[in-house]
Amino acid sequence: MKTKTHRGVVRYLPLLDDVRNLNREQLAHDLLAGTITAILLVPQALAYALLAGLPPEIGLYASILPPIVYALTGTSRTLAVGPVAVAAVMVASALTPYADGDPDKYLTGALILSALTGLILLVMGMLRLGWLTHFISHPVLSGFVTGSAIFIVGTQLGGLTGITMPRGINFFELIAVLAKDIGTLNLATASFGIVAVILLLLARRPLLHLMSLLGVKTATATVIGRTAPLLVVALSIVAATVLEAGERYGVATVGSVPRGLPGPSLDFIFAPGWLQLLPSAAMIAVIGYVESISVAKVLAFRRRQKIDADQELRALGATNIAAAFAGAMPVAGGFSRSMVNFDAGARTQCAAIVTACLVAVAALFLTGLLAPLPKSVLSAIIVVAVWQLIDFQALRHTWRYDRADGLAQAATLFGVLLFSIEHALVLGVGLALFLFLYRTSRPHIAVVGRVDDSEHYRNIHRHKVRTWPHLLLVRVDENIYFANIPQVETELHHLLLERERISDVVLIFSGVAYVDTSGLEMLENMEEELSASDVTLHLAEVKGPVMDRLYDTELYRRLGPDRVHLSTDIAVRKLAPRQVSGKPGAT
DSSP states (O other): OOOHHHHHHHHHOHHHHHHHTOOHHHHHHHHHHHHHHHHHHHHHHHHHHHHTTSOHHHHHHTTTHHHHHHHHHOSOSSOOEEOOHHHHHHHHHHHHHHHTTOHHHHHHHHHHHHHHHHHHHHHHHHTTOGGGGGGSOHHHHHHHHHHHHHHHHHHHHHHHHTOOOOSSOOHHHHHHHHHHTGGGOOHHHHHHHHHHHHHHHHTTHHHHHHHHHTTOOHHHHHHHHHTHHHHHHHHHHHHHHHHTHHHHHOOOBOOOOOOSOOOOOOGGGGSSOHHHHHHHHHHHHHHHHHHHHHHHHHHHHHTTOOOOHHHHHHHHHHHHHHHHHTTOOOOEEOHHHHHHHHHTTOOSTHHHHHHHHHHHHHHHHTGGGGTTOBHHHHHHHHHHHHHTTOOHHHHHHHHHHOHHHHHHHHHHHHHHHHSOHHHHHHHHHHHHHHHHHHHHTSOOEEEEEEOTTSSOEEETTTSOOBOBTTEEEEEEOSOBOTTTHHHHHHHHHHHHHHOTTOOEEEEEOTTOOOBOHHHHHHHHHHHHHHHHTTOEEEEESOOHHHHHHHTTSHHHHHHOGGGEESSHHHHHHHHSTTTTTSOOOOO
């Protein structure tokens, strides 16, 4: 029997419970998955560090201690944590104005961002504020991811071609600079980049198709294809060394990468700029959490496992704080790595610990081999990795279904390309909330009647129904709150003016889940006005939570239980007893 102390420890360190139940077969799966994920992670870590404008080794540092901390504290058994593309470009966007070209300040700023991101997530987890991320609607998030992916591709065009591209400019300015300076293109650099892109693309569907023809299982072929980046890196290093690409052709290479691991440092704590970087850190925290929790839930659902959203906040918070002390950039759960980890058969976060250990071995002993690696190859890895995130089909689907959501999605997408990433996200969320308020401020209000001799009541403009001259049945299909009070009140007045013989009005609350104070005041005023006109107000199909709030109000005291009906049909049978069973008449 588990003690209370044990349950408390497991709540914050879920891996301990998994390890207790780990058998040899599961351990073997974790060892294999951890190894395969490490093969993918090493080149990605280098590439994403450069994307963030940081030295390549920072990506390796972000892939060692942070994943171990998450492995101990996270509730997802297969989420692979480390540097990710969207967070990397947000780091670059935040640090470019902060550092003003100073490399040391740039690195210090990255550590401050990691610490701030971790603290924000940790506080949100302690206060159970994960629900705040729900204000980022799926269309806005989709537009943000697509726009960010396009922007990331734009930032890597310089690296692919050898053309010097300035930082801190928008996507269209990047394209303009590229077109203007196309004459400075380095053919050798572009050759390495283009060949790498082609090889990485061939390692996807074409390789999967070929391996399926050879009888290789789809899951195995997928895992093998995901290891292609490391093979491309190895081939590029060999080719660049043989051709002396850096010395003879001016190809930009990674250069000397420090061997070993950094010692924990607290110097960044005393550096200035914490308040300046706080807004950017908040954006990185929110986006990193949303990306991580989305991937974690998808993978957990496939194996019927549970994810604790609040514990994920705390785990990612501790992970990013660990990244700061380890000299690394902000981290989050990566989609591609997590999918590789899952497809390779990872059963617990022991796989992540295996991955971190192998990356540490690479940082200790293999970084000396990276010097001749062309940077254009790392740009190619980034481009191919983020290209799959571009989804115009989602925008088209959203636009067809809901123009308001489509507008928010498109505004977020183009906002990323025109403005900074942070401003685009604020624009998207703000526009989505504004459109939500606008939509709910104009609720659908329907006059209903009885369908044939059934107990069903439907819109008189959509169905052939029976109505009664003295009885007005009105269904409100929205919560009643301050933003839509004028619209609801005006619509009800119009309906009453159109019908002079009305003696009873039944408001059907089947679509109302909440009535705020302004809504209550409107209902009380309406009851008074109707009573003064010898018209009786009734409520029907009031939901339990709404009824709980109405019990102690003046409105309920006026109505009494006789004028609050369980269903519309009960109200009609009470108010029109002689006419309910007759044949349907004209509306």
